[in-house]
Amino acid sequence: MGQNTTSKIKKTLLILFFVFTSFIVLFPFYVMFISGFKPASELFSNGLNVSMALDTLTIENYIYLFTEGKEYFRWYFNSIIITIITTIGSVILSSFAGYALAIYKFKGRNLIFGLVIFLLLVPVDILMLPLYKVMIFLGLVDTYSGVILPFIVTPFVIFFFRQYAIGLPKEIIESARIDGCTEFGCYARIMAPMMLPAFGAMSIIQAMNSWNNFLWPLIVLRSNESMTLPIGLASLISPYGNNYGMLLTGSTLTVIPILIVFLFFQRYFVSGITVGGVKG
Template identity: 45%
Template sequence: MAKQKTMSGTPQRRVGTILGTGFFLILSLIIIFPVFAGLLASFRPGTQLIRRGLAIDLDISTMNLNNYTYLFSGNADSQKYFMWYKNSLVITVVSVALTLLICYFVAYGLTMYEFRFKNALFTIVLATMMVPFEILMLPLYKEIIAFKLIDTYTGVIIIGLCGASTIFFFKQYLSGLPKDLLDAARIDGCNEYKISVKIILPLAKPAFASMGILCAMGSWNAILWPLLVLKGANKFTLPIGLNTLLTPYGNNYDVLIAGSMFGILPILVIFLIFNRYIIDGMTAGAVKG
């Protein structure tokens, strides 16, 4: 009976595997299509884009490197583009570094220590994840005005330094580490700072890597909050700067798409290098103990 049950269940599992594979293959193609279409479009002149849109074909006669040559030519538009690129890099690097450190130490305190109202405090942190950013945008903007941080990198960076989702992820990851490590370190004479930095932090490298990539993607692609805070064109980030290339006549679509494709490069490189840490970090953070 057991043998018959196993044999009858095998075709069902195969059908499920085929259907699942087919579903995720179609989903992957849907996700990849806009990137591939944009990549092809970045090699076409603006007249072709206006006439044919994001056509998926490999007509070599209409493709060239003129758009990328224009970006690297050193003209006024090229200088503005790389200024925006530099601004995005600065904001992303500083934001990710500070966010990871602050959220790690918050999660460390919530995980490794026992104190009154700890669970209530963590519940409040989780509750903030349910509030849409658009609701918080106005009071946050008023605070930025009150602290005179309008048109500064600090005004862009500061509002995301203590992300609830990042704290939650770190807490879940640290919950899976044995607390005996802390007791052993205290017996050996380590203070609390050395325990958190020298012992626990190295064990949390997969969590740092996976959350670092996700935070970097969010900061690099952010447009709504930087658009509210940054007023001077010399401080625009790349998404805002590229948006200024649009005109009522659409005569900058070719440079816009080429700039967008080149703007993907930093995140793509980081992802290709550290993608295995995303799986390791997510898997370890999802299982407690």
């Protein structure tokens, strides 16, 4: 068997593997999408399944969602606002910290970086109670700020930007300083554009984490009007009544914002993750 034939077989097997993996990943979304067009009576009698009888499909669930689901769109709006602020704030502030740890030499730099590494090892769940007490003390319970502030800067994002910034050419910064550029100007005009892959990768990850965050908003938010989508959709299933039709259609629409974010930043995602993971 020639080398070309072996290479083609390996390539074919690799393609089949990725196709099979993609099928496994996308199959639940297919079931969710199809079930959103089924009447509630069929969902209760047959449960979630892959059957798609055209004569039973209906758009009643979507009509109900857009006409009666005022609470759902309030949850949608809350999630969008929280996700946008968290994502933008996280990548900007964390990039400042990571850039400083990578470029500047100052007393205590290694200690600070060691603390960042240590915080990466601390489970977030054990911080929920002290964070909640802080939110009560600050009067931020049941507010956007209470959801956003505790996690707007995370050790993982700082670590990623630090690793990425280490590989940036320091000579450019020195040249800019000689030309009279300020330190912030060096960052904003020269280094930040070179870090666009890192910004793209972290924007996707932070947006997904914020959009899907369930535990912390569940703890800090109280009123129905301030709920985010994960909490609101979970509240549709209770011992007192189940609205599976709205749950499935609403869950289908929740994929759209993250899909848009990924399509917008996807050209930076792979290069950002690859380079940021190996530099330093």
